[in-house]
Amino acid sequence: MLPYATLVQIDRNAPLPVYKQVAHRLVSLIQEGRIQPGAFLPGTRELAALLTLHRKTVVAAYEELERQDWIRTIPRKGVLVSPDLPEVKPRTFQPGKGTGAYKGGTGFDFTHQETQPPPLIASPRFRLVINDGFPDVRESPLALLLRECRRVSQTRAYAHRLMYGRPSGTDHLREALATHLSASRGLAIGPENVLVTRGAQMSIYLAAALLIRPGDKVIVGTTNYHYADLCFEQLGAQLVRVPVDEQGIDVQAVAAVCKRTRIRMLYVVPHHHHPTTVTLSAERRMHLLELIRDQNLAVIEDDYDYDFHYASGPILPLASGDHGGNVLYTGSMTKSLALSIRIGFLVAPAVFVEEAARFRRLLDLRGDNLVEEALAGLIDNGDIDRHLKKTNKLFKERRDVFCDLLTGQLGGLVDFKKPDGGMAVWARFPKRFSIPRLSARAGELGLLIGDGSAYRTVGSAENGIRMGFASLTTTEIREAIRLLKRAAEA
Amino acid sequence: MLPYATLVQIDRNAPLPVYKQVAHRLVSLIQEGRIQPGAFLPGTRELAALLTLHRKTVVAAYEELERQDWIRTIPRKGVLVSPDLPEVKPRTFQPGKGTGAYKGGTGFDFTHQETQPPPLIASPRFRLVINDGFPDVRESPLALLLRECRRVSQTRAYAHRLMYGRPSGTDHLREALATHLSASRGLAIGPENVLVTRGAQMSIYLAAALLIRPGDKVIVGTTNYHYADLCFEQLGAQLVRVPVDEQGIDVQAVAAVCKRTRIRMLYVVPHHHHPTTVTLSAERRMHLLELIRDQNLAVIEDDYDYDFHYASGPILPLASGDHGGNVLYTGSMTKSLALSIRIGFLVAPAVFVEEAARFRRLLDLRGDNLVEEALAGLIDNGDIDRHLKKTNKLFKERRDVFCDLLTGQLGGLVDFKKPDGGMAVWARFPKRFSIPRLSARAGELGLLIGDGSAYRTVGSAENGIRMGFASLTTTEIREAIRLLKRAAEA
Incomplete structure (x- = not known):
């Protein structure tokens, strides 16, 4: 007999009723070929003892399996796996690890995306983020x-x-x-x-x-x-x-x-x-x-x-x-x-x-x-219009503070034009300057800022990065620029 | 001079400030070629009078246009449309009605969708809906x-x-x-x-x-x-x-x-x-x-x-x-x-x-x-599990009531198998029976039900329709089947 106690693991804290867990597991065992078509299952009393379950639970599981045609009750003989099912050679249950019809390529061409940076995900390690140009979610309606x-x-x-x-x-x-x-x-x-x-x-x-x-x-x-x-x-x-x-x-x-x-x-x-x-x-x-x-x-x-x-x-x-x-x-x-x-x-x-x-x-x-x-x-x-009016005023202030500080603190390094609108400054660095290194150093100081790889268009000589100012308060802007300066000078 | 009072319509109830409305409209007139590059605009006092606006409003509009390079102020001469702009032959402003680069076909092939029915949109005309098999939104969490x-x-x-x-x-x-x-x-x-x-x-x-x-x-x-x-x-x-x-x-x-x-x-x-x-x-x-x-x-x-x-x-x-x-x-x-x-x-x-x-x-x-x-x-x-348990019980009752009534009232016409699950019955009609006619008649009685065209797969002999039971209370089911019977017998 199969080691049912090992094969049929019950999780009493799971949301699924126990009898269904038993039924599901037995179906898996049949599908994996561990229990073959025509084989007898243990009696309900026996399986209940093996799994330390109430007999009624096993009865319910078997009823479920019978309704789904997986098993058949033969009076006075017992319960057997439906002999009509095809035989399967045992295989491990490995979704996602098989030979995969699409393994090694779906035919979908992602080569163009190879320079794509990992998305910026803020983690607790970062106290501040200079993003790509997004408004302040704390101001969202x-x-x-x-x-x-x-x-x-x-x-x-x-x-x-x-x-x-x-x-x-x-x-x-x-x-x-x-x-x-x-x-x-x-x-x-x-x-x-x-x-x-x-x-x-x-x-x-x-x-x-x-x-x-x-x-x-x-x-x-x-x-x-x-x-x-x-x-x-x-x-x-x-x-x-x-x-x-x-x-x-x-x-x-x-x-x-x-x-x-x-x-x-x-x-x-x-x-x-x-x-x-x-x-x-x-x-x-x-x-x-x-x-x-x-x-x-x-x-x-x-x-x-x-x-x-x-x-x-x-x-x-x-x-x-x-x-x-x-x-x-x-x-x-x-x-x-x-x-x-x-x-x-x-x-x-x-x-x-x-x-x-x-x-x-x-x-x-x-x-x-x-x-x-x-x-x-x-x-x-009118809520949307009011919101836009309010945030335009706010972001204009933030732009001014950001641009003044960027000139004051990093004017020798960064070349930029104060933008008429939007939520980001396009900050250009000297040709040989490594933005990825700046990004890495800033990260060590708790400031998350991209490495510029998302902006590198084929054929462009630009060595720049978008610096979003709208999502930072003026206090945060001061701190962010301070950290950026330290990162640039490190 | 152009008929500015007619061309520049102001909507005082619009959320956009009036000076911006004036500026936008003037840009449109320039873009439409009605005001040509190098042409003089009326003075601020004059335009204000024509439009019955405060002069300051027109000044603000002109300032806006100047910042955007549309116009230029020549001291002691007046305001003229920037002569650097290319000349345009007047055309009416007709977004969506032009010659359209994609007009007469985007190159996108929709021929397969030609049998697609218009989506079912419930209007007040319909008191009841037998849908495609969707749960009851009144029970949604x-x-x-x-x-x-x-x-x-x-x-x-x-x-x-x-x-x-x-x-x-x-x-x-x-x-x-x-x-x-x-x-x-x-x-x-x-x-x-x-x-x-x-x-x-x-x-x-x-x-x-x-x-x-x-x-x-x-x-x-x-x-x-x-x-x-x-x-x-x-x-x-x-x-x-x-x-x-x-x-x-x-x-x-x-x-x-x-x-x-x-x-x-x-x-x-x-x-x-x-x-x-x-x-x-x-x-x-x-x-x-x-x-x-x-x-x-x-x-x-x-x-x-x-x-x-x-x-x-x-x-x-x-x-x-x-x-x-x-x-x-x-x-x-x-x-x-x-x-x-x-x-x-x-x-x-x-x-x-x-x-x-x-x-x-x-x-x-x-x-x-x-x-x-x-x-x-x-x-x-656990809210989701509790919700699913509750609705499963409810929809099972509804399925039973729906199927009993469908057999009792329309058993001679409709052939179906009580479904083990899901939220719809697949109801088959005799080959020559017109489901579109049934749908039209039901509509006249205030019952919205599809005409089956969404289910007509190429090569299939099925003449059927999905009848969703889950979104109707048992009282509503009784009324819906009653109306369906009347529609079928009409």
Whole structure:
């Protein structure tokens, strides 16, 4: 007889009832081939004694197995494993360690991601973090959002909406966003032009997946947002790079490329280019719109931190200009609101929004209806506008303090331009300076800061890093810069 | 002079300050070519009078435009539109109506989706809904989840976690799910085997996207879950169909196909096949595991409603058997908990989970950390287990009432087998019976029920519909069946 007492281990603290644990374990033993089809199991009394269980528990386990066709009771003979089951040679139960049909490669190409740094995870070892440019979560309107979630969940209409959500987002949020985006960005759109997504990244993925076929050429900048590059490459695009200088993307170069070769799409971040934070000049903006119309050029405009601008009001997006429906506009409420709950949008011609919604069903069916409704409520009642006004003021102060200290303390080492908006400074270091070493030394002092590898675009001579100032109080900024200086001088 | 009073419309109720509205509108006029480069704008006093605004407002608008390089002030001459801007021929501002680089087709192939019905959206016109098989949202543990969200958001660790989430899900939820899934499903997994997703659909998409290359052959059943078929086809797969009968998918047929041709992957729903709800027999399960090992066959196992089983305990998934790491297991907490907040999982070998997490960053970077942490808390404290126990009891009662009434009232018309679990009955109608007509008539009576088009798999002779019983109280079930009978007899 098998060593049942060893093979069938019971965990009395587990949430699963004991009889089910017994049944599951016996099924495993059959599947592993340790108990073969046609073999007799111990009687209920015997197994109960072996496992020091009540007999009724074993009876329940056997009943369960019989209902599931694993075993059969033969009157006056006993209980045997169903002889119809195929025989199995014993093997160890090793999920995840077998020969794996996809082992040694899924066929998915991740080579482009090899320079990708491990994500920054704050651990208690780090007292302070200079991030990539994210708002201060301590200022997030999360309490308001949760309160609104509770309110929505108590409405009568909710139970209906909950089950039958749409992949394009709830009607209410699409309307609220259409109004909000029209007013704040100079767009003239209706709800039919808005697709609610899980964040700007999903907006980019959806738009790109609809446009790009393997081999298609896509224009991007040098430098460029890392995850956009990866996204296009994974969809099979061939990237064509054009320079990005102090005035933004080089529109003449874009025009030259369009003349030379068939281009499927342009990806551009006119407002605060990622990573360098430069803004596309008004002149180039006009030229680009002209080019978009003339060439009938499809464009993904990534406007990830439009809501933060200090020097003047925010610059209107390309999407607010005359682009003949060619500009697909993406952005995020997550970043604007410092939420851990992710909501973004794609603004596009209605026909494109419909197609993107159909494709989106294959990705995740739809978003979180409750959160979408709650956010719509906060937009409607003005909470979001008030929040943005308040944080703009706050982050402007933080930018000023950060930039003054950066000049004062590290001016000899770091070259940067005070940004007009956004939440990060693009800090350039001398060519030979090792940012990874700076990052490592800062880490030893309790300051978490990236090593710059996420910003190293192919063909770029930039040796820089984004330094986010918005998520630190002025006291924290002082301490962070002090530590950074020590790390640089070490 | 341009008709500024008409062209520059001010909305005093809009959240955007009036001076910004004026500035935005002027930029639009420049971009539309209505005001040309080098042209003079009216003086501030004059424009203020035209628009009946305070002069200071117009001054602020002009300052804004000047900071953004749109206009230039020439002392003693006036304000003119920057002559450096390129000239534009006037065009109407028509986002979404232009010539569209993607108009008339994005290159994305939606032909397979043409039979797709419009999603069921409950409107006040419908008093009752027989859905596809979803739990009762009125029983959802949403209040518990929101309370836990608030608690988590007030912890000190939260601000750190919030910013730096991982694409694979929070560590805490991966651990909680590993424990929960091991205990309830007989899996032996650690957190490294769990990827947290936005729902079972995203799990399927991620797994399939890593495996499938255009032209690859994928085995699916006839019938099969509609969105899985669409997902594989959109990724370029060629579907190879095998029959599904009362014992589940025909494993002999799967084996025959594997012998005949190179197969990239099998998609299977062993527990409650979608749509017909049949469970794979124990014998076939054993044969299939053997085949998976022998052929080194990659499998996506979709176990969308494992948590609901009434006749016996739930049948253990293939993933709990000996499959050599070849089975990728997908499921959802959304469906189990009747949440509008979507959380699913993909269980796979650690190396596969890592690759899927890297790919997932391109889709939406990561999930909602707050909700993930909160769900982990509810799993840890036993709330989820208690909830599932309670709803299993409730839905079993509802199934019994529903099936008794369906037999009693519509037994002559509808052929069905009382399901062992899940939340829906697969109701078959005679070949010539029109389900769309039934659906339309029911709608007139205030009962929303699908028209069956989502279940029509190519090559299937089934004329049926899933009737969800779990989301209706017994009183509602009585009324729904009464209306259904009237609709059928009309």
